[in-house]
Amino acid sequence: MSSGSPAGSTSSSTSGVGGSTGSGNEIPPTFATVQFVIQSASCFGAGCHNDEMNPLDLQLNEELHTRLTTHISKNCGDLPIVNPGKPDESAFIKILKGPCGTTPRMPIECVNDGDAKCVPNEYIDAIAQWIADGATE
Numbered sequence: 001m002s003s004g005s006p007a008g009s010t011s012s013s014t015s016g017v018g019g020s021t022g023s024g025n026e027i028p029p030t031f032a033t034v035q036f037v038i039q040s041a042s043c044f045g046a047g048c049h050n051d052e053m054n055p056l057d058l059q060l061n062e063e064l065h066t067r068l069t070t071h072i073s074k075n076c077g078d079l080p081i082v083n084p085g086k087p088d089e090s091a092f093i094k095i096l097k098g099p100c101g102t103t104p105r106m107p108i109e110c111v112n113d114g115d116a117k118c119v120p121n122e123y124i125d126a127i128a129q130w131i132a133d134g135a136t137e
Contacts, residue, residue, distance in 0.1 A: 027122045029129035040105045065137040084135035087128035096124045113136035
């Protein structure tokens with residue numbers, strides 16, 4: 001992911017999507033972290049999730065939270081993208097960790113854990129915790 005970190009993070013360094021975030025769970029489980037990951041992983045800027053071919057518009061605007069919590073992934077077992085309170089039943093977590101149904105692991109350039117384009121596990125864990133906590137805005 002790009003340099004920087006979400007508000008409230010005590011991470012000492014992030015470089016590339018697979019950058020080091022220090023030790024322990026330092027990434028806050030907040031919607032700001034979700035926004036940071038979407039922006040840093042170029043989920044919407046590469047033409048993947050911001051056009052008519054892909055109905056999940058991941059642009060960072062006031063409607064993002066609603067889209068994440070109401071959109072159903074037809075290609076990932078008809079799971080909601082974010083199922084508040086249920087990270088194990090949320091397509092967002094499944095596709096950040098690996099393929100889900102016909103949806104490949106995301107971001108698309110991420111193939112194996114530790115690849116430079118993969119979202120670091122600390123961020124995935126924080127997003128999973130945010131979902132478990134109710135996925136509030």
